[in-house]
Amino acid sequence: MxxxxxxxxxxxxxxxxxxxxxxxxxxxxxxxxxxxxxxxxxxxxxxxxxxxxxxxxxxxxxxxxxxxxxxxxxxxxxxxxxxxxxxxxxxxxxxxxxxxxxxxxxxxxxxxxxxxxxxxxxxxxxxxxxxxxxxxxxxxxxxxxxxxxxxxxxxxxxxxxxxxxxxxxxxxxxxxxxxxxxxxxxxxxxxxxxxxxxxxxxxxxxxxxxxxxxxxxxxxxxxxxxxxxxxxxxxxxxxxxxxxxxEFRAVSDKIVILETNVDDVSGEIIGYTINKLLNEGAVDVFVTQAIGKKNRPVNVISVITDYKNYERMVELLMNETGTIGVRIYELPRLVAERVKKKIEVEIQGKKYQVTIKISKVGRKIVNVKPEYEDLKRIAEDLRMPLRVVSKIVEEAIKD
Incomplete structure (x- = not known):
């Protein structure tokens, strides 16, 4: 790594x-x-x-x-x-x-x-x-x-x-x-x-x-x-x-997971909060539907962040959703080393630069994936379905 x-x-x-x-x-x-x-x-x-x-x-x-x-x-x-x-x-x-x-x-x-x-x-x-x-x-x-x-x-x-x-x-x-x-x-x-x-x-x-x-x-x-x-x-x-x-390892420093249940917050507020958390440096944010107290449907908002930023993320989460409590978990995680490189792909006679992400554990490659934003740009430029562009690029990666 x-x-x-x-x-x-x-x-x-x-x-x-x-x-x-x-x-x-x-x-x-x-x-x-x-x-x-x-x-x-x-x-x-x-x-x-x-x-x-x-x-x-x-x-x-x-x-x-x-x-x-x-x-x-x-x-x-x-x-x-x-x-x-x-x-x-x-x-x-x-x-x-x-x-x-x-x-x-x-x-x-x-x-x-x-x-x-x-x-x-x-x-x-x-x-x-x-x-x-x-x-x-x-x-x-x-x-x-x-x-x-x-x-x-x-x-x-x-x-x-x-x-x-x-x-x-x-x-x-x-x-x-x-x-x-x-x-x-x-x-x-x-x-x-x-x-x-x-x-x-x-x-x-x-x-x-x-x-x-x-x-x-x-x-x-x-x-x-x-x-x-x-x-x-x-x-x-x-x-x-x-x-x-x-550093040849597959374990990173500990990461913090924040979690809160909300049952009275609109989808628009939750969507806005997710974007703001990500823009402020959260590693990832996801929402899970569940059943809470008194059998009421709730949304569980989970935020993955590093230790340095977790207090700021807690404050942001509480300010934006109005929640009065946030659960905090400090956990180790396994991560693969990831590097990026650019390849040239030709589609319908036009050449494009595509970033691919290569994930490795030690010296072993465990995953190769094209950058979504590059696929989206090509699909919009050629007016092609994203899944078609993705398949063409994946074939080029194999070659």
């Missing part, structure tokens, strides 16, 4: 350091070009140019050099619109899109909480925030890390004072601390007179990581990547380290 370890206990984490380290790890330079092209199409962008360079900071690391000429975004709707405009033209999975939206929402919500009546976007208003967030998630998605276990060591925050739009304040930055508090995410520190972990870096970290660890988990290391930022820190190698590893 694939593992990714992010190691911000060395020198913290920022959005550009995470993206640079992932590029160094995976060699996904094409992500930079695609994303640069999409950002240059935005109305408020006059020029956006990115160069990935090798930098020797004691260790050879990748560094992003960005040239920006822009009109800064001032309102949350403008930032969300810009992010959606960029994302819709990229080949991202729905899971990746959801992660991007959660990161952006965290950054916007923390600005709203800190500035209240005088609220407008501050440090997150630049196009490089969009580049760092979407780019990092895109590399993770492209290399199947969003389907893997992602670990992080506690990020070091730094000390001293930082310059904000309204003046100086002691580290950590208020937005960084708010995001860590919201997600109950453990941090560490070093006696360095500088900000080491930024709001964008920590917003990405809390939304992609499965587990926080003080030490690297047992694994077979495969590749290592290093990314550096623009700051120079005396006596400290200013890098973010990411490590890809393999």
């Amino acid at each position: 694939k593992i990714l370890v992010i190691d911000p206990k060395i020198a913290g984490i920022s959005g550009d350091m995470l993206l640079a380290s992932l590029i160094d790890l995976t060699g996904s330079f094409d992500v930079v070009e695609q994303l640069e092209d999409e950002i240059n199409k935005l109305e408020n962008c006059k020029r956006f140019k990115v160069e990935v360079k090798d930098e020797d900071v004691g260790i050879s690391a990748k560094k992003l050099e960005i040239e920006i000429d822009e009109s800064r975004l001032k309102h949350p709707k403008g930032l969300k619109k810009a992010v959606n405009s960029v994302v819709k033209n990229l080949d991202l999975s729905q899971k990746a899109v959801n992660v991007v939206n959660r990161v952006v929402d965290d950054l916007i919500n923390v600005e709203a909480k800190l500035h209240k009546t005088n609220f407008h976007l501050h440090e997150i208003a630049s196009l490089d925030t969009i580049f760092d967030v979407v780019g990092s998630v895109m590399v993770l998605d492209k290399n199947n890390f969003l389907e893997a276990d992602i670990y992080s060591t506690p990020p070091v925050l730094g000390n001293g004072y930082i310059e904000m739009e309204h003046g100086k304040i002691a580290c950590p930055a208020p937005a960084t601390l708010e995001i860590l508090s919201k997600h109950r995410f453990k941090y560490s520190n070093l006696p360095v007179n500088m900000e080491l972990t930024t709001p964008t870096g920590v917003a990405l970290l809390v939304n992609i990581v499965s587990s926080i660890v003080d030490f690297f988990p047992p694994m077979t290391p495969v590749k290592v990547g290093y990314g550096t930022g623009t700051k120079k820190v005396d006596g400290l190698i200013n890098v973010l380290r990411v490590v890809e590893g393999e």
Whole structure:
């Protein structure tokens, strides 16, 4: 099973350091070009140019050099619109899109909480925030890390004072601390007179990581990547380290199942709740019909989620359905390692790219399945029944 370890206990984490380290790890330079092209199409962008360079900071690391000429975004709707405009033209999975939206929402919500009546976007208003967030998630998605276990060591925050739009304040930055508090995410520190972990870096970290660890988990290391930022820190190698590893097992970390019975909630509310839970990061949601107290028909809503998110899912479930109780089960689960690859399929003289998901336990392939969204796209384009398209693609996979 694939593992990714992010190691911000060395020198913290920022959005550009995470993206640079992932590029160094995976060699996904094409992500930079695609994303640069999409950002240059935005109305408020006059020029956006990115160069990935090798930098020797004691260790050879990748560094992003960005040239920006822009009109800064001032309102949350403008930032969300810009992010959606960029994302819709990229080949991202729905899971990746959801992660991007959660990161952006965290950054916007923390600005709203800190500035209240005088609220407008501050440090997150630049196009490089969009580049760092979407780019990092895109590399993770492209290399199947969003389907893997992602670990992080506690990020070091730094000390001293930082310059904000309204003046100086002691580290950590208020937005960084708010995001860590919201997600109950453990941090560490070093006696360095500088900000080491930024709001964008920590917003990405809390939304992609499965587990926080003080030490690297047992694994077979495969590749290592290093990314550096623009700051120079005396006596400290200013890098973010990411490590890809393999763990040959079929048991993942424990998962949480939430369950509640509702007998007075309409189908529309249940449907809306299911979609909202999935968009907020639930692994799966399903509804079972049953007979409850006084022989009344009830719907049992079950939510599968990871441990990190279960409290937020409980709150969402109670708010949306009005239920006054949620049962919580913590269980181990068996999972197969899953990787994705693209194949070309020709149907009625037209060629299509189809993503197939390959599930393995150890070195044994246990299932191969085409991506539903790709089959749907082909069926709609050719006006063919989905089952016919599915059969043709499955035959191509066998070949």
